[in-house]
Amino acid sequence: MPRFLREFFNRNGVGMGSLMLGLVLFWTVGLIILPQLSMLDFSFRPNLPPPEIGGPKDVYTVENYKYLIFGPEGGSQDYNAVDLRVFYRTLIAAVFVTLFNLVLCYPIAYYLAQTKGNHIRIFALMLIIPYWINEILRAFALRIIFGETGVLNNALVGLGIFDTPFDFIRNDIALYAGLGYAYILLMIFPIYNVIESLDRNQIEAARDMGASWTKIHRRVVIPYAKPGISSGCTMVFMLSAGALAAPQILGGPSSLWFTQLIYQQFNDNSDWPQGAAYAVVLLVTCILLVLAVMRLFKVNMGDIGK
Amino acid sequence: MSAGVGVDLEKLWIRFGDFVAVRDANVKINGGDFFSFLGPSGCGKTTILRAVSGFLEPSDGRVLIGGNDMKGIGPNKRPTALIFQNLALFPLMKVWENITFSMEIKGASAKERRKRADELLDMIALPGQGDKLPSELSGGQRQRVAIARALCAEPDVLLLDEPLSALDLKLRQHMRTELREIQQRVGITFIYITHDQGEALTMSDNIAVMRAGVIDQIGDGKTVYNDPATAFAASFVGENNVFRGKVKQVSGDTALIATNRSGELLARISTANQGKMQPGDDAMLFIRPEAFALAPAGASGDHFVTATVTNEEFEGNVFNIFMEGDGGKELKVSLPNLGQSFESHKGQPMTLQYDVQNAVALPAGELATE
Known part of the structure; x- marks a missing residue:
């Protein structure tokens, strides 16, 4: 038995230790790894009607992956331009949403973490309470705000700033706002957690030595908050790249999110293997992207867990 | 070496809401001085430091550098x-x-x-650790x-907020010497905050003794120790024995105090209070543990104290004798260990004498709590 396991059982006892270990294994293996492996398996199989499953035609193939790149065989285009465009647009938009969230949430997290007093608890509560409301309702609320005859347009036209209503939905502004809003807590709290443990004297020491506020943040606060920033960015990026409700409700008619394509394959086309292939591509690309960025900013995997 | 840049506090008040943290502080710190603010925690000394460094704006009065x-x-x-x-x-930056x-x-x-960085590392005796x-x-x-x-910022004034308090005793004593040496080498003004009277006495050119937002006394170490201005300063700086009573008679700079327990004792009125103590006033008389000497049994007079010995201990350099004292506090006497034989008097009365110059009479006031 490896040492860490022996220590774990020594600390928690055999009964409790086995229970905890069993639950964790059930969670990671049973609920995450096995279903994902099954999806991976699906993605390499042809889409067959039920009687032929397990039959001679049921062999491993890369057809589903080829479809994402080259489109249907004998199609009019060399590449599957539509789906590929949706794919990279989704990734870029998710990066954009992540950066936007970071810029928005870092000051909030800093303020919450470095200010003392009761009003901070009220601020935090005001951030949390909206999340008691269902995600879909929140998205529809944003639709009401950003719609053609919505609150925002009425106000802007009423004030004479715009002559005609601005189409926030067609221009994807509603979508970005919705995605941004959906995950701000996941950005704020990891950063807040780290900055809260930053000794205020360090900020004052830097200030005492003549540092401007930007310099203090660049040299003292941000390096310290890096684990929180990476963990927040990872979560927001992964979740917005994989979001479905917000794009479905707030996306313009012309803009598809890659998850909507996956959903269509599973649901409308009943083509699970094709949907699984798309999902695997999205997952692997997102993980690689996150690892690359972590490497670029010299963040360790262990830091994310902080 | 330049004369250094002085710091003046003029009629400085600092309030937090209704709470007055610093009350009318007037301090003149000479350029190149090692100046300490000495007081118990919560007396407002750190607040003064923050006002000098600029993290806090005074409510009233001025800070001049x-x-x-x-x-x-x-x-x-x-x-x-x-x-x-x-x-x-x-923590994330290297030493250099x-x-x-x-x-x-x-x-x-x-x-x-x-x-x-290398120059400074040499100066602080940490070469190659950058x-x-x-x-x-x-x-x-x-x-x-x-x-x-x-020091790298080349400040005119270095402010130190109890920087030694986290160190263990030996290191703390070593760092005292080192700090003092560094200060003399760079020649700039040091303002040092501490609650440790040993630190203040050993390092400082001048000391301000603070109590609850008020500066009780400013003076060099010897003055503050030997000639305290208030009962608080007398009891906070170093160990001291207090005798409570009333002024019976004043003649010149000495006062005869009718103490509650130990009869009439003669003492020198502290310089700051000369001419201010009248017969009938509540008074306190302070005698340091080391200012006593053994007296022949039965001797009596206005500079003899007789009390029952409650405990004795041998500390190495001194014998400590604890006697029944005034107001529930033990009277402590430290006799230097000169190799003399020392017989126990536990439970017996013992008579001590002191030199009137070493007994200080002060108006009754708040004492430092230990």
């Missing part, structure tokens, strides 16, 4: 550098980066900074890095 009013000038623009109680080294942070702010090149992280250093080494970092 080198004769210039510092009103409205932020901490990053003042010629001061602050060493924090917990040092506040940047920590030390030269102030140069980085001014845009100095890495090469210049490296050179300056590439370590602060967490890889010992407490005393971190202490010295914090000093180097503050």
Whole structure:
């Protein structure tokens, strides 16, 4: 038995230790790894009607992956331009949403973490309470705000700033706002957690030595908050790249999110293997992207867990 | 060596809501002085330091550095550098980066900074340690890095907020000497905050004794110790025995105090209170443990104290004798160990004498709580 396991059982006892270990294994293996492996398996199989499953035609193939790149065989285009465009647009938009969230949430997290007093608890509560409301309702609320005859347009036209209503939905502004809003807590709290443990004297020491506020943040606060920033960015990026409700409700008619394509394959086309292939591509690309960025900013995997 | 830049506090008041943290402080700190604010925690000494460094605006009055009013000038623009109680080294920066942070702010090149860091590391006797992280250093080494970092900014005034309190006793005593040496070498003004009277006495040119936002006394170590201005200063700085009573008679600079327990005792009126004590006033008389000597049994008079011995201990350099004292507090007497034989008097009365010059009479006042 490896040492860490022996220590774990020594600390928690055999009964409790086995229970905890069993639950964790059930969670990671049973609920995450096995279903994902099954999806991976699906993605390499042809889409067959039920009687032929397990039959001679049921062999491993890369057809589903080829479809994402080259489109249907004998199609009019060399590449599957539509789906590929949706794919990279989704990734870029998710990066954009992540950066936007970071810029928005870092000051909030800093303020919450470095200010003392009761009003901070009220601020935090005001951030949390909206999340008691269902995600879909929140998205529809944003639709009401950003719609053609919505609150925002009425106000802007009423004030004479715009002559005609601005189409926030067609221009994807509603979508970005919705995605941004959906995950701000996941950005704020990891950063807040780290900055809260930053000794205020360090900020004052830097200030005492003549540092401007930007310099203090660049040299003292941000390096310290890096684990929180990476963990927040990872979560927001992964979740917005994989979001479905917000794009479905707030996306313009012309803009598809890659998850909507996956959903269509599973649901409308009943083509699970094709949907699984798309999902695997999205997952692997997102993980690689996150690892690359972590490497670029010299963040360790262990830091994310902080 | 320049004369250094002085700091003046003029009618300084600092309030937090209804709470007065500093009440009408008037202090003149000479350039190049090692000046200590000494007081128990919560007496407002750190508040004064924050007002000098610029983290706090006074509610009233002025802070002058080198004769210039510092009103409205932020901490990053003042010629001061602050060493924090917990040092506040940047944990993610290497030692040399920590030390030269102030140069980085001014845009100095890495090469210049490296050179300056090496010079300062030599000065604080940590050569070649520049590439370590602060967490890889010992407490005393971190202490010295914090000093180097503050000195690197070439401040006119160095402010130190109890920087030794986290160190163990031996190191603390060693750092006292070292700090004093550094101060004399660089020749700038040091303002030192401490609750440890030993630190204040050993290092300072001048000391301000503070109590609950008020400065009770300003003077050099000998003055504060030998000639306290208030009962608080007498009881806070060093060990002291107190005898409560009333003034019976004043003649010149001596007063005869009718004490509650020990009869009439004669004492010198402290310089700050001469002419202010009248017969009938409540008074306190202070005699240091080391100012007593054994007297022949039965001797009596206005500089003899007789009391029952409750406990005795041998401390090495001194014999400590504890006797029934005034107001529930034991009377402590320390006799130097000169190799004499010493017989126990536990449970028996013992008579002591003192030199009137070593007994200080003060108006009754608040005592320091231990």
